[in-house]
Amino acid sequence: xxxxxxxxxxxxxxxxxxxAYGSQLALGALGVTLIYSILRFSNFAHGDTMAFxxxxxxxxxxxxxxxxxxxxxxxxxxxxxxxxxLATMALVLVTDRTVYRFYRDQKAKPVxxxxxxxxxxxxxxxxxxxxxxxxxxxxxxxxxxxIKARAFKxxxxxxxxxxxxxxxxxxxVTAIVVVALLFWFLNxxxxxxxxxxxxxxxxxxxxxxxxxxxxxxxxxxxVATLATIAGVxxxxxxxxxxxxxxxxxxxxxxxAIVGGLGSPQGAIAGGFIIAFSEVTITxxxxxxxxxxxxxxxxxxxxxxxxSTDYKFAVxxxxxxxxxxxxxxxxxxxxxx
Amino acid sequence: xxxxxxxxxxxxxxxxxxxxxGLTNWSFFSGSWNSxxxxxxxxxxxxxxxxxVNLQWGFAGLFNVGIMGFTALGGLAVVLTATPxxxxxxxxxxxxxxxxxxxxxxTVVSAVAVTRMLPKGRMRGLLMLAILIIGFVIYRAxxxxxxxxxxxxxxxISGNIGGLGWPVILSWPVxxxxxxxxxxxxxxxxxxxxxxxxxxxxxxxxxxxIAILKNEDWLSRGVKNVVGxxxxxxxxxxxxxxxxxxxxxxxxxxxxxxxxxxxVKLGYAVLFSVVLLALLWMAQMALKSPWGRxxxxxxxxxxxxxxxxxxxxxxxxxxxxxGSAICGIAGAMMTxxxxxxxxxxxxxxxxxxxxxxMVIVGGSGNNFGSVLGGFLIWFLWIKVxxxxxxxxxxxxxxxxxxxxxxxxxxxxxxxxxLFTMGLILLLVLRFSPRGLIPEK
Numbered sequence: 001x002x003x004x005x006x007x008x009x010x011x012x013x014x015x016x017x018x019x020a021y022g023s024q025l026a027l028g029a030l031g032v033t034l035i036y037s038i039l040r041f042s043n044f045a046h047g048d049t050m051a052f053x054x055x056x057x058x059x060x061x062x063x064x065x066x067x068x069x070x071x072x073x074x075x076x077x078x079x080x081x082x083x084x085x086l087a088t089m090a091l092v093l094v095t096d097r098t099v100y101r102f103y104r105d106q107k108a109k110p111v112x113x114x115x116x117x118x119x120x121x122x123x124x125x126x127x128x129x130x131x132x133x134x135x136x137x138x139x140x141x142x143x144x145x146x147i148k149a150r151a152f153k154x155x156x157x158x159x160x161x162x163x164x165x166x167x168x169x170x171x172x173v174t175a176i177v178v179v180a181l182l183f184w185f186l187n188x189x190x191x192x193x194x195x196x197x198x199x200x201x202x203x204x205x206x207x208x209x210x211x212x213x214x215x216x217x218x219x220x221x222x223v224a225t226l227a228t229i230a231g232v233x234x235x236x237x238x239x240x241x242x243x244x245x246x247x248x249x250x251x252x253x254x255x256a257i258v259g260g261l262g263s264p265q266g267a268i269a270g271g272f273i274i275a276f277s278e279v280t281i282t283x284x285x286x287x288x289x290x291x292x293x294x295x296x297x298x299x300x301x302x303x304x305x306x307s308t309d310y311k312f313a314v315x316x317x318x319x320x321x322x323x324x325x326x327x328x329x330x331x332x333x334x335x336x
Numbered sequence: 337x338x339x340x341x342x343x344x345x346x347x348x349x350x351x352x353x354x355x356x357x358g359l360t361n362w363s364f365f366s367g368s369w370n371s372x373x374x375x376x377x378x379x380x381x382x383x384x385x386x387x388x389v390n391l392q393w394g395f396a397g398l399f400n401v402g403i404m405g406f407t408a409l410g411g412l413a414v415v416l417t418a419t420p421x422x423x424x425x426x427x428x429x430x431x432x433x434x435x436x437x438x439x440x441x442x443t444v445v446s447a448v449a450v451t452r453m454l455p456k457g458r459m460r461g462l463l464m465l466a467i468l469i470i471g472f473v474i475y476r477a478x479x480x481x482x483x484x485x486x487x488x489x490x491x492x493i494s495g496n497i498g499g500l501g502w503p504v505i506l507s508w509p510v511x512x513x514x515x516x517x518x519x520x521x522x523x524x525x526x527x528x529x530x531x532x533x534x535x536x537x538x539x540x541x542x543x544x545x546i547a548i549l550k551n552e553d554w555l556s557r558g559v560k561n562v563v564g565x566x567x568x569x570x571x572x573x574x575x576x577x578x579x580x581x582x583x584x585x586x587x588x589x590x591x592x593x594x595x596x597x598x599x600v601k602l603g604y605a606v607l608f609s610v611v612l613l614a615l616l617w618m619a620q621m622a623l624k625s626p627w628g629r630x631x632x633x634x635x636x637x638x639x640x641x642x643x644x645x646x647x648x649x650x651x652x653x654x655x656x657x658x659g660s661a662i663c664g665i666a667g668a669m670m671t672x673x674x675x676x677x678x679x680x681x682x683x684x685x686x687x688x689x690x691x692x693x694m695v696i697v698g699g700s701g702n703n704f705g706s707v708l709g710g711f712l713i714w715f716l717w718i719k720v721x722x723x724x725x726x727x728x729x730x731x732x733x734x735x736x737x738x739x740x741x742x743x744x745x746x747x748x749x750x751x752x753x754l755f756t757m758g759l760i761l762l763l764v765l766r767f768s769p770r771g772l773i774p775e776k
Contacts, residue, residue, distance in 0.1 A: 041532070042532040042535070042536065044535075099762060099766075102766060110531070110532060111397075111399060111531045111532070112765070112769075114399070114531075114532055114535060115692075115696065115761075115765060116762065116765055118689055118692060118758075118761065119758045119759075119761035119762035119765060120758065120762070121689075121758065122685070122689065122693075122754050122755070122757050122758025122759075122761060123754075123755050123758030123759060123762070124758075125685065125754050125755075125758075126751050126752060126753070126754030126755025126756070126757075126758060127755055129748065129751035129754065130748045130751040130752060130755060131748070133747075133748060133751075134751065243683075246684075246685070247543075249539075250536070250539060250540050250543060253536045253539075254536075254540070257533065257536065305472075307551050309547045309550060309551050310544070310547050310551070312540060312543040312544055312547055313544045313547060315540070316537075316540035316541070316543070316544060319536070319537070319540060320525060320526070320537065323526075323529055323533060323537070324525065327529075327533075
């Protein structure tokens with residue numbers, strides 16, 4: 001019984017949050033990785049692209065709510081999501097035309113692109129704060145839980161409850177659907193194949209008649225979709241705050257690099273590696289250990305390896321270790 | 337018009353902007369000399385930070401976005417050297433903390449030694465893991481009681497290790513040393529990485545340094561902040577109670593309160609200017625020296641420089657440490673000026689990326705350019721808010737006072753500063769990528 005309780009506590013406090021967070025990171029890292037493999041730079045504005053998409057979705061959600069439209073048990077934000085994606089697509093396409101294209105034509109060095117993306121990051125960040133303000137926004141509505149802790153306890157008779165939030169369920173399901181669609185697109189469609197060809201060898205792709213501007217445009221469209229979905233899922237699960245989204249940049253980059261920058265499979269694996277390490281290392285294990293240890297050996301402290309504020313340190317330590325021992329990442333990424 | 341003329345005129349223009357802030361209250365100027373001096377002082381500090389970044393980016397092409405971390409370490413140095421010692425803190429927890437640090441360092445060193453000495457294989461991995469786990473357990477066992485003891489001492493006002501009680505000016509070089517030490521550690525691990533990996537690595541390290549300052553209450557009081565840091569200049573109140581000072585203020589027709597605030601701010605401006613001029617002189621000398629030429633040679637073509645027998649890794653480490661030390665000095669000065677260390681207020685947009693905007697706009701590779709960029713961008717950072725308020729007020733003057741849109745725009749005008757900074761950066765990168773004062 002104690003063992004079961006320990007498993008349930010572990011699932012409730014570590015596994016489920018880590019899986020949800022990992023899916024959000026994986027979607028974010030996929031965007032970074034796609035930009036890196038097609039446009040060949042690290043996009044520092046990605047966190048703020050996510051923030052913009054989420055903001056647009058929130059605004060449409062509020063509009064729907066004021067009209068009385070909702071999805072019953074599901075959050076209204078899912079209905080607003082396509083509109084958020086469209087707005088973000090428009091934004092990134094405009095950014096590409098006005099900003100990035102110039103440097104692409106010049107064949108500027110990657111570091112110049114990174115600088116430019118810093119400028120874009122500032123502008124998007126300012127825009128988001130200007131429109132919705134710097135504060136916290138919660139926009140999840142509908143049913144809060146799929147399984148409530150109390151109901152679970154009554155059902156199983158265990159002492160530990162297991163709660164699954166609707167947003168966590170939605171996150172995982174959406175992530176699976178989106179990733180499946182993305183891989184189908186990259187592997188089966190003509191455009192997807194031309195994207196991969198362009199990413200593998202730019203000159204060869206140009207020779208075989210692939211239009212680079214088209215490839216770049218599709219990349220931005222996909223990236224806008226991924227970023228908005230990742231941002232909305234994160235916002236539904238936690239809350240939306242422009243600064244938090246900016247800070248997500250670090251774990252997202254860590255995920256993409258750990259998996260191998262430029263490799264979509266790597267981005268997904270990296271997302272989960274980072275999420276699981278962050279959650280397990282900053283989780284107070286006392287609750288789980290209490291069931292597993294004999295009574296007289298009860299741990300007196302919280303058995304927390306590091307305080308939660310050090311979660312950046314965890315993603316970062318993993319990042320450094322991977323960079324030092326396997327610079328191309330776990331799945332062979334690009335190394336430009 | 338010669339280049340020197342043109343560049344001097346740019347400095348005069350920025351100087352005039354800061355002077356106008358004190359002279360007139362037309363439009364977005366406030367007409368307060370205090371405000372003008374506040375901008376000048378932070379402008380001086382920003383210029384020093386920009387010099388440090390220019391050393392790394394302009395001379396050597398190192399893409400460091402961890403400036404915030406080094407600035408914060410400078411601030412920590414002020415707390416650790418200038419504040420009065422906490423009675424009993426060292427005897428309560430000092431040995432424990434030092435032992436824990438030594439154990440931590442030993443663990444890392446032996447783990448590295450194992451990876452170097454043993455052949456690759458499962459054995460090595462297991463051994464390394466075992467060393468790390470055992471080391472971590474011992475470290476926590478020594479560390480936790482020690483910091484508990486320190487934090488228990490008078491937690492309402494101190495609860496940290498306390499300082500050495502040195503004069504606060506001495507903490508500036510100490511801040512530089514602290515930042516240099518951290519930079520050495522970071523450079524040793526991360527400098528071999530490609531430019532954008534280095535950027536992400538430094539971004540992460542800066543976040544970690546801030547996390548440490550926020551959490552390690554025994555060191556920096558964490559988010560409880562350290563206030564009332566010692567100052568190199570007298571307090572305004574003391575000046576106002578000093579009859580000689582009041583008399584002198586009356587002599588030039590100033591009210592004592594205004595005179596005392598201006599006196600203190602001018603004092604800071606003089607101190608900071610001395611530091612800035614000294615560092616600028618050194619940076620100029622370094623740029624012109626064979627060492628500076630070698631750095632630029634490495635920046636422009638690493639392979640060629642290596643073929644000429646230059647040790648690229650060592651030179652990179654050297655300049656990374658130097659540039660970070662300058663940021664540390666500036667950070668210590670800023671904390672001294674604020675009179676408090678507030679780890680919660682460090683934000684990478686303000687402390688890292690804004691400095692980058694200064695360097696790029698001013699002209700990377702040119703020390704005078706960075707200084708100019710530091711002053712100009714800082715002035716704009718402060719003044720974009722009133723400017724955009726004015727602009728929005730003008731644009732929405734047709735709408736009623738109670739219009740929702742107008743109210744919303746007015747309320748959020750403050751956030752226009754980030755937008756404007758991004759716009760300035762993009763415009764400069766596009767139309768004048770070498771900055772206002774280009775590298776010679």
